[in-house]
Amino acid sequence: MTNHSTKILLLLTLVSGMLISVSSNSWLGAWMGLEINMLSFIPLMVNNKNIYTTEASMKYFIVQALASLTLLFLIISKSVIEEFYWFTNNILMTTMMINTPLLLKCGAAPFHWWFPSIMEGLSLNNCLILMTMQKISPLMLISYSLSMNTFILFIILLSVMIGSIGGLNQISIRKILTYSSINHMGWMLAAMMIGESLWLIYFLIYSMLVMTIISIIKMYQISFINQTFLTMNEMPMQKILMFTSLLSLGGLPPFLGFLPKWLVIQLMINNKMSFIITIMVTMSLMTLYYYLRLAYASFMILYTEPKWNIQLNQNNKIIMYVMILASISMMGLLLCTLTINVF
Numbered sequence: 001m002t003n004h005s006t007k008i009l010l011l012l013t014l015v016s017g018m019l020i021s022v023s024s025n026s027w028l029g030a031w032m033g034l035e036i037n038m039l040s041f042i043p044l045m046v047n048n049k050n051i052y053t054t055e056a057s058m059k060y061f062i063v064q065a066l067a068s069l070t071l072l073f074l075i076i077s078k079s080v081i082e083e084f085y086w087f088t089n090n091i092l093m094t095t096m097m098i099n100t101p102l103l104l105k106c107g108a109a110p111f112h113w114w115f116p117s118i119m120e121g122l123s124l125n126n127c128l129i130l131m132t133m134q135k136i137s138p139l140m141l142i143s144y145s146l147s148m149n150t151f152i153l154f155i156i157l158l159s160v161m162i163g164s165i166g167g168l169n170q171i172s173i174r175k176i177l178t179y180s181s182i183n184h185m186g187w188m189l190a191a192m193m194i195g196e197s198l199w200l201i202y203f204l205i206y207s208m209l210v211m212t213i214i215s216i217i218k219m220y221q222i223s224f225i226n227q228t229f230l231t232m233n234e235m236p237m238q239k240i241l242m243f244t245s246l247l248s249l250g251g252l253p254p255f256l257g258f259l260p261k262w263l264v265i266q267l268m269i270n271n272k273m274s275f276i277i278t279i280m281v282t283m284s285l286m287t288l289y290y291y292l293r294l295a296y297a298s299f300m301i302l303y304t305e306p307k308w309n310i311q312l313n314q315n316n317k318i319i320m321y322v323m324i325l326a327s328i329s330m331m332g333l334l335l336c337t338l339t340i341n342v343f
Contacts, residue, residue: 056121159186202260
């Protein structure tokens with residue numbers, strides 16, 4: 001798609017579909033907003049320069065249509081289901097049935113099977129939209145009916161574990177970010193379970209960090225691990241910015257990405273959920289491993305490339321934008337701590 005006016009129109013309808021589903025006071029209106037959002041994103045996925053986008057868009061359409069049909073069926077039959085005595089007294093079953101298609105739309109484990117393959121066939125801009133904007137509507141709808149029960153605890157633990165273990169043997173940056181997104185989905189659901197607005201703070205910080213990383217790897221056209229030390233060997237400042245953002249995304253103190261995890265850990269311990277948060281923290285340490293593997297390969301392997309063989313497409317505005325976001329990531333936790341101490 002080379003027509004920028006068409007992209008702007010589709011982005012406007014994508015945002016409007018998201019706002020319709022979030023602000024709707026009925027499940028049918030929320031479903032309509034989800035459909036507008038999905039049908040606006042699919043044309044944005046198509047790119048004639050990439051042969052994998054057609055397959056990715058078809059997979060995305062099938063998965064999202066399946067989730068939407070399931071949600072619509074449950075919405076229509078909800079009044080019939082509630083007439084049955086054993087469903088009326090089983091809130092867990094009703095919550096589980098409504099949340100399952102929404103979790104499929106988010107890509108939370110064990111409904112994550114479509115997420116890595118679709119991410120691999122998308123451009124980096126579309127990857128950013130899929131990891132951030134496309135999750136707002138389902139997460140908001142989940143937050144309306146979420147309660148602490150066995151089903152959601154199972155989803156949280158499975159998302160954290162699969163997101164950590166699945167990224168260990170990956171060499172593609174897109175798949176590493178995908179499994180990291182699945183891991184963060186577990187943390188966001190945990191934040192949603194113990195606080196109404198905590199998951200919004202987590203989501204905003206996560207979106208800012210992903211935006212920083214996507215901007216850097218798009219600028220240097222990095223797709224695999226080995227390209228980090230082949231491409232960025234002559235740019236130490238950009239290299240440091242990228243890996244501080246990656247470590248912040250992994251939740252390593254003293255970066256800003258640790259702040260929402262810190263809040264979730266504290267509130268879950270106060271709610272006597274020490275065993276679950278211990279598993280979540282342990283799995284998050286495994287996500288730090290594959291971020292550190294990226295940093296180790298780039299900083300420790302000695303490699304020199306002739307300058308005449310390096311083709312860079314640097315944009316000073318993008319570099320300045322990335323430096324601002326990365327500096328917020330590095331200094332954000334310190335500023336938040338100082339603010340808390342002052343007040």
